Amino acid sequence: MYLSRRRLLYGTAGVAATSLAGCSAGEETTELTGFTGISMPTKTSERWDIEGAALEKQLTDFGYQAILEYGDDDPEKQVEQIQGMVDQGVEFLIIAAIDNRSLGEVLASAKDNGVYIISYDRLILDTPDVDYYASFDNYQVGVLQAEHILQRLNVEEESGPFNVELFSGASDDSNSQYFFQGGLDTLERYTYDGTIRILSGQTEQGETSTERWSGAVAMERMTGLMEDYYEDERLDAVLCPYDGISRGVIYALEDWGLTPGSDDFPVITGQDAEALSIQLIRDGEGQTQTVFKDTRDLAGVASGMVKTIVGGSEPEVNDLGTYDNGFKFVPAFLLEPVSIDESNWQEELVDSEYLTEEEIDDAVEPQAEEYDPPRN
Numbered sequence: 167m168y169l170s171r172r173r174l175l176y177g178t179a180g181v182a183a184t185s186l187a188g189c190s191a192g193e194e195t196t197e198l199t200g201f202t203g204i205s206m207p208t209k210t211s212e213r214w215d216i217e218g219a220a221l222e223k224q225l226t227d228f229g230y231q232a233i234l235e236y237g238d239d240d241p242e243k244q245v246e247q248i249q250g251m252v253d254q255g256v257e258f259l260i261i262a263a264i265d266n267r268s269l270g271e272v273l274a275s276a277k278d279n280g281v282y283i284i285s286y287d288r289l290i291l292d293t294p295d296v297d298y299y300a301s302f303d304n305y306q307v308g309v310l311q312a313e314h315i316l317q318r319l320n321v322e323e324e325s326g327p328f329n330v331e332l333f334s335g336a337s338d339d340s341n342s343q344y345f346f347q348g349g350l351d352t353l354e355r356y357t358y359d360g361t362i363r364i365l366s367g368q369t370e371q372g373e374t375s376t377e378r379w380s381g382a383v384a385m386e387r388m389t390g391l392m393e394d395y396y397e398d399e400r401l402d403a404v405l406c407p408y409d410g411i412s413r414g415v416i417y418a419l420e421d422w423g424l425t426p427g428s429d430d431f432p433v434i435t436g437q438d439a440e441a442l443s444i445q446l447i448r449d450g451e452g453q454t455q456t457v458f459k460d461t462r463d464l465a466g467v468a469s470g471m472v473k474t475i476v477g478g479s480e481p482e483v484n485d486l487g488t489y490d491n492g493f494k495f496v497p498a499f500l501l502e503p504v505s506i507d508e509s510n511w512q513e514e515l516v517d518s519e520y521l522t523e524e525e526i527d528d529a530v531e532p533q534a535e536e537y538d539p540p541r542n
């Protein structure tokens with residue numbers, strides 16, 4: 167009977183590793199060498215740039231060969247790159263997907279070759295061929311953003327009503343729904359009792375989403391919201407899921423005539439602790455919060471998973487029941503995000519050597535070219 171590697175390895179990475187170590191005569195006895203393909207989405211968002219390099223370094227420090235490629239936010243390009251890695255014989259794939267539903271076929275081909283697949287930061291959907299998920303508590307990210315808004319608007323003391331608008335991330339990134347849901351659930355009580363109003367009425371993920379997480383796309387939507395709903399109304403806060411989006415929103419509000427840092431400027435949240443956004447938070451220039459996800463730790467979790475499997479054991483996970491990818495609950499290791507504002511950026515980011523003061527001082531718009539005319 168023909169027994170494919172796919173059936174041997176299907177869905178049970180850790181078990182497969184041990185069974186390879188202890189297989190009997192006639193079965194494949196390939197020793198894993200740790201050869202890994204790292205597939206990152208884009209370089210226009212700072213974090214992926216840092217993480218790609220960190221993953222590559224950690225894996226090569228372990229003595230493993232690694233290939234690192236960026237998909238330029240183009241799902242088809244990412245699929246081609248991953249197929250190329252499989253063709254070159256990688257044993258592991260660490261993938262931060264661009265479109266979480268576009269990888270089924272290429273991952274099936276990877277699994278046929280016995281490749282272990284780690285979904286990195288973003289959950290890959292609609293395929294059985296994901297072995298592990300390494301990420302942050304994505305729901306909590308949205309909770310932290312919304313809690314910042316509630317605290318800045320002082321909703322426990324002030325009855326408002328406060329006007330808030332909502333942005334969500336790219337609709338083809340499964341993280342977007344977790345961030346958005348965390349934010350919505352946290353604001354819900356105050357929208358029901360009338361303390362918070364959303365004048366646009368746009369509270370669904372579809373209508374609030376931001377294609378490719380692009381600041382320029384967010385800027386356009388924010389401008390439209392101001393024109394349609396805020397000619398005569400004050401906007402008190404904008405729930406923004408990512409620093410690039412936050413800055414796009416800030417640019418729109420500036421063009422509308424509001425002065426960042428003034429009392430009239432809305433509370434603006436974010437995510438990723440990008441250097442330019444930290445500069446704005448530090449200097450009181452519009453953005454008031456971001457969520458720091460220590461990507462050094464996440465890279466460490468993913469490269470550690472590779473090392474553990476190469477060593478013949480099963481990687482540690484701390485969540486088995488949250489991340490349903492349509493086929494199964496993917497075993498996950500989740501890290502905790504941290505809310506950052508002007509009170510703790512120094513301690514959390516500079517003292518921990520995630521960013522230097524110089525990087526914050528010298529930061530320029532990483533998505534500059536997406537704007538017309540380009541920012542900076």
Ligand code: BGC
Pocket residue numbers: 211213287288335339341342379407408409437438459
């Ligand atoms: C990540 C965020 C990031 C966003 C845009 C999400 O999948 O979890 O950290 O801000 O993508 O790159």
